[in-house]
Amino acid sequence: MGKRGRACVVVLGDIGRSPRMQYHALSLALQASLQVDIVAYGGSEPHRALRENQSIHIHKMKQWPTIPQGLPKMLKPFMLLLKPLFQFLMLLWYLCVKIPAPDVFLVQNPPSVPTLVAVKWASWLRNAKFIVDWHNFGYTLLALSLGRNSRFVTVYRWFERHYGKMAHGALCVTRAMQHELTQNWGIKAAVLYDQPPEFFHPASLEEKHKLFCRLGEHISESQGVRDCASHGAVGMGSPNLNETLFTAMVADDIFLKPNRPALVVSSTSW
Numbered sequence: 001m002g003k004r005g006r007a008c009v010v011v012l013g014d015i016g017r018s019p020r021m022q023y024h025a026l027s028l029a030l031q032a033s034l035q036v037d038i039v040a041y042g043g044s045e046p047h048r049a050l051r052e053n054q055s056i057h058i059h060k061m062k063q064w065p066t067i068p069q070g071l072p073k074m075l076k077p078f079m080l081l082l083k084p085l086f087q088f089l090m091l092l093w094y095l096c097v098k099i100p101a102p103d104v105f106l107v108q109n110p111p112s113v114p115t116l117v118a119v120k121w122a123s124w125l126r127n128a129k130f131i132v133d134w135h136n137f138g139y140t141l142l143a144l145s146l147g148r149n150s151r152f153v154t155v156y157r158w159f160e161r162h163y164g165k166m167a168h169g170a171l172c173v174t175r176a177m178q179h180e181l182t183q184n185w186g187i188k189a190a191v192l193y194d195q196p197p198e199f200f201h202p203a204s205l206e207e208k209h210k211l212f213c214r215l216g217e218h219i220s221e222s223q224g225v226r227d228c229a230s231h232g233a234v235g236m237g238s239p240n241l242n243e244t245l246f247t248a249m250v251a252d253d254i255f256l257k258p259n260r261p262a263l264v265v266s267s268t269s270w
Contacts, residue, residue, distance in 0.1 A: 009106050
């Protein structure tokens with residue numbers, strides 16, 4: 001690290017839906033005692049721990065406007081080129097003008113284009129280190145919609161590999177990705193597993209009851225038709241907040257119902 005005492009976390013996406021990058025920002029602020037600038041899109045709110053930390057500064061970029069559905073097909077390739085150009089210029093404006101010069105840029109990948117290009121250029125211009133946190137491979141995600149033989153995918157992969165190799169350091173989420181980056185991309189990455197921050201803890205009965213009260217209407221009236229799990233549930237979807245499918249409140253006491261169904265939670269990437 002240099003003498004500026006700053007780091008910049010870059011996410012070309014909704015920061016509220018990027019928990020790993022939020023953890024990085026908290027770690028840099030709390031453990032490394034750095035001032036942290038987050039450059040990302042708005043949308044969902046990041047965790048309160050970030051919003052209340054005086055060392056973390058969130059800068060929300062403008063997003064590419066939604067493309068009209070009636071757009072002629074002949075203009076779609078033009079829009080595919082115009083969108084990354086708009087994002088590239090927006091990133092450069094924020095990384096080189098809007099925020100103070102940092103010691104290091106830490107960027108989430110994917111998306112790779114134009115993120116890696118813009119952050120690398122910004123690191124040159126501001127004499128800062130450039131670190132990539134590999135969550136996935138951007139070209140493989142693009143291939144899901146365009147096909148692996150698409151020219152866009154080929155160009156995208158070249159940019160991702162070329163600028164990924166230019167980083168001063170790399171992190172990744174699994175040993176399998178570490179092996180792929182080392183063997184086929186020539187990139188040495190350190191595996192960094194996610195660890196839950198201090199604000200993660202087992203939910204109290206009161207927190208569970210409030211959550212199920214908020215979710216009750218959606219659970220019992222899924223798309224207007226009761227599902228088999230919630231059929232006949234008392235208090236679900238009604239203004240009475242004393243009983244849910246899982247919990248009940250008697251006076252000021254909350255308890256888990258003995259006949260409650262099993263609750264299965266999956267990851268958002270499932």
